[in-house]
Amino acid sequence: MEPRHTKEYYENEHRRFESNGASGSPEWMKELRTAAMASFAAQGFPGSEKEEWRFTNIAPIARQDFAYSPNTDYPALTPDAISGHAIDANEHRFVFVNGHYSERLSAVSSLPAHASVCTLASPDAHTNTELQRHLARHTDVRANAFAALNTAFLSDGLFIHLLPGAVVSSPIHIVNIAVHLPDEPAHVSYPRVMIAAGENSTATVIESFYAGDERMSFTDAVTEMTLGPGSSIDYVKIQDENLNSFHMHTVTAVQQKESRLNMFSLSLGGAIARSEMRVGLEGEKSECTVNGLYMADGSQLTDHHTFIHHKAPACASHELFKGILDGSARAVYTGKVYVDAIAQKTDSKQTNRNLMLSDTASVDTQPQLEIFADDVKCTHGTTVGGMNEGIVFYLKSRGIGGITARGIVTIGFAAEATEKIAHVSSRSMVDALVVTQLRKTLGNEVPEIVHSGKHDEKE
Amino acid sequence: MLEIKNLHASVNGKEILKGINLTVLAGEVHAIMGPNGSGKSTLAQVLAGHPAYEVTAGEVIYDGINLLELQPEARAQAGIFLAFQYPVEIPGVSNSYFLKTGLNEIRKTKGLEELDAMQFLKLLKEKMKIVEMDPSFINRPVNEGYSGGEKKRNEILQMAILEPKLAILDETDSGLDIDALQIVAEGVNKLKTPANASIVVTHYQRLLNYIVPDVVHVLVNGRIVKSGGKELAMELEEKGYDFIKDEIAEAQTA
Numbered sequence: 142m143e144p145r146h147t148k149e150y151y152e153n154e155h156r157r158f159e160s161n162g163a164s165g166s167p168e169w170m171k172e173l174r175t176a177a178m179a180s181f182a183a184q185g186f187p188g189s190e191k192e193e194w195r196f197t198n199i200a201p202i203a204r205q206d207f208a209y210s211p212n213t214d215y216p217a218l219t220p221d222a223i224s225g226h227a228i229d230a231n232e233h234r235f236v237f238v239n240g241h242y243s244e245r246l247s248a249v250s251s252l253p254a255h256a257s258v259c260t261l262a263s264p265d266a267h268t269n270t271e272l273q274r275h276l277a278r279h280t281d282v283r284a285n286a287f288a289a290l291n292t293a294f295l296s297d298g299l300f301i302h303l304l305p306g307a308v309v310s311s312p313i314h315i316v317n318i319a320v321h322l323p324d325e326p327a328h329v330s331y332p333r334v335m336i337a338a339g340e341n342s343t344a345t346v347i348e349s350f351y352a353g354d355e356r357m358s359f360t361d362a363v364t365e366m367t368l369g370p371g372s373s374i375d376y377v378k379i380q381d382e383n384l385n386s387f388h389m390h391t392v393t394a395v396q397q398k399e400s401r402l403n404m405f406s407l408s409l410g411g412a413i414a415r416s417e418m419r420v421g422l423e424g425e426k427s428e429c430t431v432n433g434l435y436m437a438d439g440s441q442l443t444d445h446h447t448f449i450h451h452k453a454p455a456c457a458s459h460e461l462f463k464g465i466l467d468g469s470a471r472a473v474y475t476g477k478v479y480v481d482a483i484a485q486k487t488d489s490k491q492t493n494r495n496l497m498l499s500d501t502a503s504v505d506t507q508p509q510l511e512i513f514a515d516d517v518k519c520t521h522g523t524t525v526g527g528m529n530e531g532i533v534f535y536l537k538s539r540g541i542g543g544i545t546a547r548g549i550v551t552i553g554f555a556a557e558a559t560e561k562i563a564h565v566s567s568r569s570m571v572d573a574l575v576v577t578q579l580r581k582t583l584g585n586e587v588p589e590i591v592h593s594g595k596h597d598e599k600e
Numbered sequence: 601m602l603e604i605k606n607l608h609a610s611v612n613g614k615e616i617l618k619g620i621n622l623t624v625l626a627g628e629v630h631a632i633m634g635p636n637g638s639g640k641s642t643l644a645q646v647l648a649g650h651p652a653y654e655v656t657a658g659e660v661i662y663d664g665i666n667l668l669e670l671q672p673e674a675r676a677q678a679g680i681f682l683a684f685q686y687p688v689e690i691p692g693v694s695n696s697y698f699l700k701t702g703l704n705e706i707r708k709t710k711g712l713e714e715l716d717a718m719q720f721l722k723l724l725k726e727k728m729k730i731v732e733m734d735p736s737f738i739n740r741p742v743n744e745g746y747s748g749g750e751k752k753r754n755e756i757l758q759m760a761i762l763e764p765k766l767a768i769l770d771e772t773d774s775g776l777d778i779d780a781l782q783i784v785a786e787g788v789n790k791l792k793t794p795a796n797a798s799i800v801v802t803h804y805q806r807l808l809n810y811i812v813p814d815v816v817h818v819l820v821n822g823r824i825v826k827s828g829g830k831e832l833a834m835e836l837e838e839k840g841y842d843f844i845k846d847e848i849a850e851a852q853t854a
């Protein structure tokens with residue numbers, strides 16, 4: 142059970158927040174907050190008696206009094222330091238420090254016609270009817286305490302508005318950094334992103350989460366997107382915080398007809414790192430791929446929870462999540478595909494594969510299918526195992542054994558997930574982070590990742 | 601160089617090799633032919649040390665040492681090379697990294713200095729020219745998405761780089777076009793020195809026009825039922841396995 146005072150703590154924080162910094166918000170945003178706070182107060186943090194939280198005990202988050210801070214001024218954070226997180230030379234980079242936009246650290250060039258981006262704290266956002274129509278309308282806060290808490294503190298964040306036909310070729314990269322001054326208490330931040338993609342619009346959106354120090358912090362993020370007819374969104378999430386980070390992120394996407402969503406989630410662990418990814422396929426012939434790679438060692442916990450709801454005929458959903466677990470790390474994967482009676486000709490495939498590098502690591506994997514239509518093609522599969530024996534023997538037959546072989550096999554395993562990232566520079570970044578992570582445990586011999594599409598000769 | 605005595609091996613409790621006797625001297629090329637499922641690949645894999653195969657009797661002496669006691673990587677380091685009938689794909693890992701790592705592991709055990717990236721790239725490009733592989737394969741993941749023939753060429757490339765003492769080629773000629781066949785043959789012939797030896801598993805006499813074997817063996821049902829000179833391969837090609845049906849019948853019933 143959660144400690145009695147947790148709810149009260151956040152209720153107090155919320156009152157303080159309303160009376161201080163949040164005064165600039167428009168009335169409609171305040172109303173969202175009030176309703177969300179009531180919803181959070183009604184449910185509190187979820188306990189492990191809830192099916193969705195059976196394997197992820199969030200008591201360590203509830204136990205801690207995390208402080209909300211509007212400060213974005215940290216001497217350690219300089220535009221130069223931030224540029225180390227850059228993924229694409231031409232990216233539009235929006236940097237949020239503890240959940241608040243920092244213009245100083247951001248690097249934004251002009252966007253193409255019919256596309257606009259503004260922070261949720263800006264007057265442009267406050268008067269935008271499209272934002273008002275969508276913000277917090279697609280995430281069910283009554284069933285999601287963390288999304289409720291995020292919404293209760295909603296004031297800043299990013300609104301990506303693609304009018305019909307907008308084509309944004311350079312990626313929009315949202316960099317989130319949790320950071321502290323030495324005398325500051327552990328922070329909570331509430332990153333928030335809303336993407337409204339109009340008919341036939343196209344964009345790549347990357348959200349990355351980093352820690353600016355080794356301190357404990359709690360990131361409670363919500364991302365919502367609506368994809369208009371024929372629109373196409375590539376979405377990449379990178380979570381690379383520290384060993385003391387608590388990370389809860391809810392991503393909700395709603396797709397209209399013939400839209401295409403390609404999502405990838407890289408989770409490099411944390412004390413607890415959970416990503417909940419929900420897709421509603423509401424218009425016919427819409428397609429989504431929801432892929433990911435999680436890696437954890439030590440005593441980290443990484444959790445992916447996906448829910449794909451086929452609500453219209455002839456939609457496709459493809460899901461591949463791979464996990465690499467070492468030490469005493471734990472991973473949770475729960476993937477649910479729900480097919481309504483009307484959603485005939487659904488094509489759905491769900492795969493979860495786990496590579497266990499130690500005997501003490503563990504994984505709870507649960508692919509679930511609920512089908513109410515009769516003419517569908519739905520498959521799911523899950524594996525938990527050691528290294529690919531065929532590759533191991535091939536390597537040995539070339540004189541390569543021991544930890545070097547381990548590195549190669551593990552890279553091979555990871556590459557099959559990262560190759561699903563369509564946006565090339567995001568894929569390179571994810572690959573590089575994976576290699577860096579593996580080198581910590583398997584040594585510097587771990588090779589760089591190459592992909593079959595990339596045939597250029599590299600000297 | 602290699603002496604196989606009364607070798608018995610099983611997989612999943614099923615006996616596949618039922619008493620193989622084979623002696624390969626330095627400088628020789630031996631060909632092994634035989635019907636599908638007779639145990640040719642099993643023999644090759646047992647020599648390379650595949651853990652799925654259990655040796656239940658017999659011994660293998662390689663260069664005066666008990667080969668069966670060595671781990672597979674130690675066998676490779678000792679100069680044994682197996683060109684796989686079904687080369688394995690390694691996604692994400694570049695061919696050049698794979699080859700360089702293997703070569704340097706082998707050089708280390710020989711007490712030779714490891715090659716750095718530049719030196720290795722030079723060697724790799726040289727060898728790729730010999731096997732007529734496009735330089736794009738340098739940075740492609742190992743065998744992933746290669747055509748059947750490209751995979752086989754890649755095996756020969758590995759052989760050319762690792763320069764084994766004993767090369768075992770398991771149907772490297774299957775699925776190759778005529779040009780590639782000559783390249784494979786050249787690869788083997790280049791390796792041919794008085795100090796080295798090769799065992800070539802094949803279904804086709806064609807390859808043996810280019811790689812002239814000193815001895816041809818026919819493996820049936822886990823046993824070598826007949827050995828002879830290169831004419832034996834020609835006879836097999838002409839008449840099929842029928843022509844040694846008495847020997848086969850004897851092996852089947854034994």
Ligand SMILES: Nc1ncnc2c1ncn2[C@@H]1O[C@H](COP(=O)(O)OP(=O)(O)OP(=O)(O)O)[C@@H](O)[C@H]1O
Pocket residue numbers: 611612614616634635636637638639640641642643652685
């Ligand atoms: N892992 C295994 N499990 C079960 N049976 C096996 C296994 N490996 C080999 N065998 C069996 O052993 C027998 C010999 O197989 P092997 O691959 O050695 O034949 P081969 O002579 O190389 O045939 P081919 O000419 O078709 O390549 C076959 O009947 C095969 O099915």
Ligand SMILES: [Mg+2]
Pocket residue numbers: 640641642685770771
């Ligand atoms: Mg075979």
